[in-house]
Amino acid sequence: MNSKNALLIAAATVLLQCEQSDELTIPQFPDGGLLRSGQLLSRDQLLMFEGMYTVPQGVPLFGEQVAVRTSPGTVSVLSEKNAGFSVLGAACMPDRRVVVEGYWQYPMLLDAGLVRLFVGPSEFSDALCDGETPDPDTSFELDGHFGSDSEFPRQPLTLRWSRQLKPWRDRFFTVAHHGACENTDHCGAAPNSLESIRLAERVGSNAAELDVRITRDGIPILFHDPGLSRTLVRGTFCNGQVADLSLAELMGSCELRYGELIPTVEQTLDMMVNETEMEGVYLDMKVPGAVLPTSRLVVKLMAELEARNTNSDPSDDRKFGALVAITTDEVLAAWHETKAQLTKEGLPIPPCLAEKDAETVIAEGCVAWGPTWTKGPQADKVQLARAAGAGTIFWTINQSEFINEFLTVAQPDGIISARAALLFYRYQTIGTPPPIRPMP
Amino acid sequence: MRFVRSFQALVVAAVCAATGVAGAVSVDQPESQKKELSEAPDRSSLEVFGSFGPTILFGEPANPEYQTSFGRVGMIGELGFAYRSWYFIDPFISVSYSGLARGQAVLPAGVWGAGGTLEQKLRAWIISPGITSDIWRFRPRLALGVAILVQSFEFNGVESSSTQTPLVTQFGLGFNVFDEGRTRLDLEGRGVLISGADVNFVTLDVILRGDLFYIGD
Numbered sequence: 001m002n003s004k005n006a007l008l009i010a011a012a013t014v015l016l017q018c019e020q021s022d023e024l025t026i027p028q029f030p031d032g033g034l035l036r037s038g039q040l041l042s043r044d045q046l047l048m049f050e051g052m053y054t055v056p057q058g059v060p061l062f063g064e065q066v067a068v069r070t071s072p073g074t075v076s077v078l079s080e081k082n083a084g085f086s087v088l089g090a091a092c093m094p095d096r097r098v099v100v101e102g103y104w105q106y107p108m109l110l111d112a113g114l115v116r117l118f119v120g121p122s123e124f125s126d127a128l129c130d131g132e133t134p135d136p137d138t139s140f141e142l143d144g145h146f147g148s149d150s151e152f153p154r155q156p157l158t159l160r161w162s163r164q165l166k167p168w169r170d171r172f173f174t175v176a177h178h179g180a181c182e183n184t185d186h187c188g189a190a191p192n193s194l195e196s197i198r199l200a201e202r203v204g205s206n207a208a209e210l211d212v213r214i215t216r217d218g219i220p221i222l223f224h225d226p227g228l229s230r231t232l233v234r235g236t237f238c239n240g241q242v243a244d245l246s247l248a249e250l251m252g253s254c255e256l257r258y259g260e261l262i263p264t265v266e267q268t269l270d271m272m273v274n275e276t277e278m279e280g281v282y283l284d285m286k287v288p289g290a291v292l293p294t295s296r297l298v299v300k301l302m303a304e305l306e307a308r309n310t311n312s313d314p315s316d317d318r319k320f321g322a323l324v325a326i327t328t329d330e331v332l333a334a335w336h337e338t339k340a341q342l343t344k345e346g347l348p349i350p351p352c353l354a355e356k357d358a359e360t361v362i363a364e365g366c367v368a369w370g371p372t373w374t375k376g377p378q379a380d381k382v383q384l385a386r387a388a389g390a391g392t393i394f395w396t397i398n399q400s401e402f403i404n405e406f407l408t409v410a411q412p413d414g415i416i417s418a419r420a421a422l423l424f425y426r427y428q429t430i431g432t433p434p435p436i437r438p439m440p
Numbered sequence: 441m442r443f444v445r446s447f448q449a450l451v452v453a454a455v456c457a458a459t460g461v462a463g464a465v466s467v468d469q470p471e472s473q474k475k476e477l478s479e480a481p482d483r484s485s486l487e488v489f490g491s492f493g494p495t496i497l498f499g500e501p502a503n504p505e506y507q508t509s510f511g512r513v514g515m516i517g518e519l520g521f522a523y524r525s526w527y528f529i530d531p532f533i534s535v536s537y538s539g540l541a542r543g544q545a546v547l548p549a550g551v552w553g554a555g556g557t558l559e560q561k562l563r564a565w566i567i568s569p570g571i572t573s574d575i576w577r578f579r580p581r582l583a584l585g586v587a588i589l590v591q592s593f594e595f596n597g598v599e600s601s602s603t604q605t606p607l608v609t610q611f612g613l614g615f616n617v618f619d620e621g622r623t624r625l626d627l628e629g630r631g632v633l634i635s636g637a638d639v640n641f642v643t644l645d646v647i648l649r650g651d652l653f654y655i656g657d
């Protein structure tokens with residue numbers, strides 16, 4: 001073989017090294033599992049599962065301690081180990097056992113499996129099956145098995161309730177970084193999709209940071225990159241720049257990584273308020289042109305929420321904060337124009353978050369500061385913002401050691417993270433609940 | 441992606457096969473015949489070449505519930521120059537233009553406004569330097585370049601387009617069917633991978649090559 005042939009083969013071999021990573025299928029019990037034959041527990045009953053649990057059996061899965069929180073229809077087990085979580089449903093079976101089953105996952109890895117647990121001792125399951133909501137104590141436990149992939153769960157797992165959770169609703173924001181997981185994770189939902197926001201709540205978030213861009217016809221949508229990058233979208237005719245395409249062109253030609261449609265901001269706000277218990281959204285303005293139309297949607301939402309919260313039906317009340325995030329000097333200039341325009345129209349100014357510094361937050365009258373974690377905890381600035389009535393939400397911290405440092409040194413009002421399970425768990429173990437502040 | 445990997449494997453196999461043939465020739469054939477078959481020219485030249493052929497695009501349009509038609513067969517034309525060296529490999533640069541796909545999606549009224557038919561067209565310019573070589577009658581080539589993808593739409597009477605400039609990798613394997621003095625004619629199978637945009641297609645080209653002038657002795 002002469003040198004030119006060797007070179008050609010070498011070049012072809014190098015190009016063959018490019019491979020796409022494998023994808024994970026979230027495991028499910030066949031035929032819907034035991035939940036299908038049971039009576040699902042009510043939202044109020046699920047709340048009794050919340051707490052910190054020790055792990056007498058099954059330490060290799062989630063470690064020696066886990067946090068459990070709930071959302072509509074879901075019991076979530078949140079852990080530090082590999083930022084692992086378990087998303088479970090709960091139902092009373094015909095034999096009066098209460099089953100809690102679903103799947104577990106390490107989002108950064110290709111590891112997942114099934115989980116099937118039963119409530120014990122029997123007085124708790126009897127009470128739940130009678131429609132009561134008993135208070136948990138240290139005898140309350142979830143006992144059963146977990147497995148790998150779609151194999152039937154056979155490895156023992158026991159979670160024993162040890163204490164109540166530290167206050168987190170209305171207090172500490174575990175903010176999902178554009179949804180439940182990073183783009184490189186394997187959660188089965190694409191970043192900035194409605195599905196990923198729903199999943200974010202189930203894996204430990206109570207707010208979401210979402211990226212806002214604008215279509216050619218002026219409609220704010222959720223999308224991170226300026227271009228229709230193949231890491232985010234698919235479709236033969238899905239090419240070019242987001243700002244060059246109308247919403248109809250995007251909808252007719254593009255889908256997100258797992259087949260989801262690109263959502264508009266209006267659809268997103270509606271879904272978050274009406275289908276989740278999330279408490280807020282951090283709307284990251286990626287382009288100045290998105291500020292005015294997004295602000296109009298937030299103003300409209302504020303009016304709707306005010307109407308709900310002041311009517312005679314308390315069951316209709318809903319606390320939810322939407323923040324317009326000022327991310328750059330260009331966006332700040334657009335924010336000034338937006339404020340002038342809304343004032344001219346007699347509309348209120350929506351709540352804002354400034355990322356630049358605490359002084360800008362105070363000068364602009366924003367309700368929150370969104371500093372990058374790379375500048376350190378800046379505890380003095382966090383206190384400065386807090387004294388001015390503004391909260392602080394750091395972005396974006398995924399590593400355990402940095403989460404620990406920021407929780408203990410800065411004691412912020414929230415952290416943006418793609419590892420919600422880890423962040424929620426660490427807040428519950430070492431965090432200090434921030435002072436109560438009224439939602440914007 | 442499975443196609444892409446299979447295609448890459450095919451190209452490598454073809455290159456290896458060609459190499460094997462050339463290797464066999466170099467071992468078994470007398471010196472005069474070896475020179476004829478392993479087609480290194482006696483002197484360098486600047487070669488101009490042009491190709492034309494059909495393309496078949498891989499991948500699928502998004503949102504099949506809206507898509508009513510999709511055509512994946514297109515055409516490509518290419519013009520390029522190569523330094524046809526008497527020694528080792530031949531560098532070249534080429535520019536090609538292709539109409540790759542067209543489709544129609546029927547959108548109902550929705551958050552985007554009134555419904556209607558969305559006409560979709562995908563075209564690409566490719567500017568691509570690379571290397572090629574004559575190995576017996578085979579002519580493999582490898583090129584890395586840039587594409588300018590042009591995505592055009594028409595919806596309810598409004599036309600628009602947007603561009604994207606991802607990187608391109610091209611693998612080709614030509615077979616010489618005519619060689620007369622300064623002029624050559626090849627048939628070539630080529631794979632074009634525009635991975636940043638996930639636009640991948642194959643072509644079957646007819647390539648006409650000719651020496652513009654000779655360089656050196």
